[in-house]
């Protein structure tokens with residue numbers, strides 16, 4: 001009997017190209033879309049190393065842990081880096097980006113994370129894109145956590161390098177990712193003598209060996225399992241309707257936020273303003289005197305399948321993440337997560353309103 005994912009035939013170049021086209025359609029882009037055979041960190045790093053060098057002045061916006069990583073890569077490339085860090089409980093504003101350009105007109109590269117699954121905020125990319133375009137800088141965006149959960153429109157927003165991964169709201173595998181690349185971005189890379197070439201990190205290799213050849217011959221063996229899974233998850237979004245999928249994520253976020261506030265016990269949304277909260281995941285602040293990671297561990301002891309996690313690193317003490325994305329963007333996952341957190345808080349002797357939380361979550365799901 002044929003095994004479902006062993007002994008697969010190699011994926012044809014035409015099939016590979018058709019998956020790229022489908023991803024381009026999902027992003028509403030006419031730019032080149034390069035699918036990269038690795039987790040999203042591959043195009044995230046590859047795009048920075050290709051586009052930035054010693055002559056670059058980069059504005060690096062930090063709204064969570066990924067911004068920190070991008071700054072490190074940019075500095076490693078020899079770029080002059082201006083870090084713009086905002087507290088994790090808020091989002092960056094277009095006015096802050098405008099001020100940064102006013103202070104440093106030499107900025108020619110902007111790196112931004114759209115939504116942060118790790119901190120639960122989302123940034124106003126459309127407005128920021130207008131500012132970046134007005135100054136002619138290259139615009140690099142990490143849309144790994146936003147794609148599928150909220151609109152991601154590289155062409156409309158003037159994004160030159162837009163990186164996505166399948167593993168969050170798209171409900172796909174983590175081993176494949178993609179980046180849309182504008183003509184300006186290709187030109188910047190081609191002019192950069194330090195851009196990776198003949199390297200697994202190289203976007204230029206894909207341009208020269210795949211795109212410029214009319215996408216007829218793959219430079220190396222396709223990761224067929226991941227490609228088939230990426231194709232299936234895009235097909236599922238097309239079938240459900242992207243708006244329906246995004247609405248489910250928005251409802252899950254609103255319901256989690258409303259439910260957590262109604263639960264009481266000192267639990268609060270981590271991101272102050274609902275408008276700054278990401279549809280992909282909701283972060284909560286643990287009550288004073290309660291260690292978030294311990295609370296999450298208790299909740300998971302009841303049901304290990306709940307989409308709960310503590311914040312990473314130093315945030316593990318205070319931040320609870322409700323990862324209501326992909327298959328977990330459901331009423332059931334949100335209600336079960338709230339109930340488990342409520343039970344864990346009650347166990348600590350805190351007064352919680354489980355029924356109130358259930359009702360508030362239900363009525364926020366519109």
Ligand SMILES: *Cc1c(COP(=O)(O)O)cnc(C)c1O
Pocket residue numbers: 039040041066113115116117118142144145165168
């Ligand atoms: C999840 C995520 C990624 C992918 O990185 P992992 O470390 O594999 O989870 C990249 N960027 C953002 C903003 C993410 O939320």
